[in-house]
Amino acid sequence: MFPLNETGMLSGLLCGILFGYVLENAGFGSPVKLSAQFKLTDWAVFKVMFTAIVVAAVGLWLLRLAGLMRPDSIAVPQAALMAAAVGGALVGAGFAVGGYCPGTSVAGLFSGRLDALVFIGGVLLGTTGFAVFYGTTLKSLKAAWLIADGDTFTDVYAVPEVAVLAVLGLALVAVFYFGSWFERRGSGTVTAQQAVEGAR
Amino acid sequence: MSTSEKQGNPEIRPFWSPLAAGIALGLVLLLTFVLSAHGLGASGAATDMVAGVGLQLAPEATRANGYLGPMVADGSPIGSWMTWEILGVAIGALVAAFTAGRFRVQLDGARSVGTPKRLIATLAGGFLAGFGARIAGGCTSGVGLSGSAALGISAFVFLALFFATGMIVSRLVKGV
Numbered sequence: 326m327f328p329l330n331e332t333g334m335l336s337g338l339l340c341g342i343l344f345g346y347v348l349e350n351a352g353f354g355s356p357v358k359l360s361a362q363f364k365l366t367d368w369a370v371f372k373v374m375f376t377a378i379v380v381a382a383v384g385l386w387l388l389r390l391a392g393l394m395r396p397d398s399i400a401v402p403q404a405a406l407m408a409a410a411v412g413g414a415l416v417g418a419g420f421a422v423g424g425y426c427p428g429t430s431v432a433g434l435f436s437g438r439l440d441a442l443v444f445i446g447g448v449l450l451g452t453t454g455f456a457v458f459y460g461t462t463l464k465s466l467k468a469a470w471l472i473a474d475g476d477t478f479t480d481v482y483a484v485p486e487v488a489v490l491a492v493l494g495l496a497l498v499a500v501f502y503f504g505s506w507f508e509r510r511g512s513g514t515v516t517a518q519q520a521v522e523g524a525r
Numbered sequence: 526m527s528t529s530e531k532q533g534n535p536e537i538r539p540f541w542s543p544l545a546a547g548i549a550l551g552l553v554l555l556l557t558f559v560l561s562a563h564g565l566g567a568s569g570a571a572t573d574m575v576a577g578v579g580l581q582l583a584p585e586a587t588r589a590n591g592y593l594g595p596m597v598a599d600g601s602p603i604g605s606w607m608t609w610e611i612l613g614v615a616i617g618a619l620v621a622a623f624t625a626g627r628f629r630v631q632l633d634g635a636r637s638v639g640t641p642k643r644l645i646a647t648l649a650g651g652f653l654a655g656f657g658a659r660i661a662g663g664c665t666s667g668v669g670l671s672g673s674a675a676l677g678i679s680a681f682v683f684l685a686l687f688f689a690t691g692m693i694v695s696r697l698v699k700g701v
Contacts, residue, residue, distance in 0.1 A: 327559045328558060328562035329560055329562075331560045331561055332561055332562075332605075332606040334604075336560045337606040337610040337612075337613060338609050338610070338616075339613065340553065340556065340560065340565065340610055340613065341610035341613020342614070342616050343556070343613075344550075344557075344613065344617060345613060345615060345616060345617025345618035345620075346617035347546060347549045347617075347621075348550075348614070348617075349617070349622050349625075350540060350546060350621050351541055351543070352541075352546075354627075355633070356634060357634075360695060360700070363691045363694075364695060368543070372544070373546045373547040374547070374550075374669070375547070376544060376547020376550070377670060377674070378551070378670065378674045380547065380548055380554075380555065381552075382673070384551070384552075385555065385674065388559070399563065400563035400564065401676070401677040402662060402668050402672040402675070402680055402683075404678045405662070405679060406678070406679055406682050408660050408662065409683040410682050411657070411660050412658060412659075412660035412663075413657070413669070413683035413684065413687040413690070414686040414687070415656060415657025416653070416654045416664050416669075417687035417688060417689070417690035417691035418657070419649075419650040419654030419657060420650065421650070421691040421692075421694035421695035422646050422647075422649055422653065422698050422700040423646055423650015423653075423700055424633075424647065424701040425651070426567070426665040427568040427651075427654055427655065427658060427664045427665070427666070428568075428666040430651065431618065432618040434615070435616075436618055436619075436621075436622035436627055437629045437630040437631060438631060438632070438633045440632050440634055440635070440643055440644070441647070443644055443647045443648050443651065444654075445651060446648060447647065447648040447655060448568065448571045448651040448652070448655035449574065449651075450651070450652050451653065451654065451656035451658075451659070452572055452656070453575050454655075455592065455655070455659035456579075456592040456593045457590075459590065459591045460591065464591075466660060467662075472678065476678060476679070478676065478678060479676065489676055501544075516539065517537050517539045518537050520627070521534075523633045523635075524633055524634045524637035524638075525636055
């Protein structure tokens, strides 16, 4: 019965190595490729993310259907909507300004990008800053708009999981359709050659 | 664009198609859930590092801190699943970049916006992302990607605001 609850070194290293390998191969070590998503000229970030979300979500659903995965056994982020909104906005702003997010900056550094090392320094400073200023304001921000009934659409609004998955599937098709349309209109997606040469 | 750029350096292998990379990432994420009961992450490793280093450098202040204190109650969080995972990300990315001829030491963005501006932009971007990830309880990987795969409501709120803000800010500031 899954999950195995393996939280040791080997499990972490294995998942991380595969994650990093895929990130770099997707082109996500390059801030040029990453920031092109927000310029709408290269939709790889959203195409890859939505495909991965649907593959993993459907996979989890099938494993539960087959009785191989215990229900309610995986971590779901708490439905603290204010924190998700403010945090999402800040991570998006940081991504737009710096060209990375915390995970992709590691892929950036280990494909040779020293600006990614500075970004990582910024992430560590931002984390430290949060801890230093952690008090009444940040606590209430994290507790605002908290849905107490549950964390998923199925738990809170009784939407069948199949319906949520179907909406995600439609969103995936839309991301590929509109994304490719924008890519054809724009200056073309960022190739590996251009990414290695760096921003110009 | 010069002829050599058009033809490309044959030693630089192309990126995977978004569909192929997305399927691969989805399978890795699924494996991670099956193995560890939680998804992939990144900023959590930064938190563990800050808490662990803080415990070394300023043990009393770290233990007394409202956010970091509970994390170091049972000792240093360096060596957690998340810190091993981020070490793995480094190894995996290094292997991928080297084997595909895409490893090049550079200050990416220095040529397009100038070195001082690039350094300030990437430091500021990292700070915003690190601070924001602590508010959301995770970053693009932990909340945006893994949280969405677990069908969490907050994950979709995170992604919507991530995208909207990123689009607006990228029009105001050129950091790369």
